Amino acid sequence: MTVPTHIGSCACGAIRIVVSGPLGALLYCHCAQCRQIAGAPFIAVVPVARAACTIDDPRSARREFRATPGKARCFCAGCGAPLFSYRDGADTLRLRAGLFETLPGVVHGGHIFVADAAPWDDIHDELPRYAGLEPGRSGQA
Helix, strand or coil: CCCCCCCCCCCCCCEEEEEEEEEEEEECCCCCCHHHHHHHCEEEEEEEHHHHHHCCCCCCEEEEEEECCCCCEEEECCCCCEEEEEEEECEEEEEEEHHECCCCCCCCCEEEHHHHCCCCCCCCCCCCCCCCCCCCCCCCC
């Protein structure tokens, strides 16, 4: 059986991420921190097992921002592109979907943290909506 491989990168190409394995459901996070970091009404994230990711960063361009204890949001110092977030000790990375040209087979899981959405943010689809994180999960995107 062939393992799916997904390759993404930041805008300047300094950081490349290779995922060898399945992707979690695509989530649209509307929390205030994601909005501010993305400069958009939401950010699209794909949960992936940390063990399935290879992060190629030969110029050491990756930086971390910690606004929440125990959680890091990683970005490229060269172009500012958001890369992923993770919780300390967690086995999952939440990759920013915009890093990838294609995500074949990705499933759209829904909108999270809609209780924190900007008042001008209208959601125009029928995907599930969760006030916080989707049931059975903990933390922020």
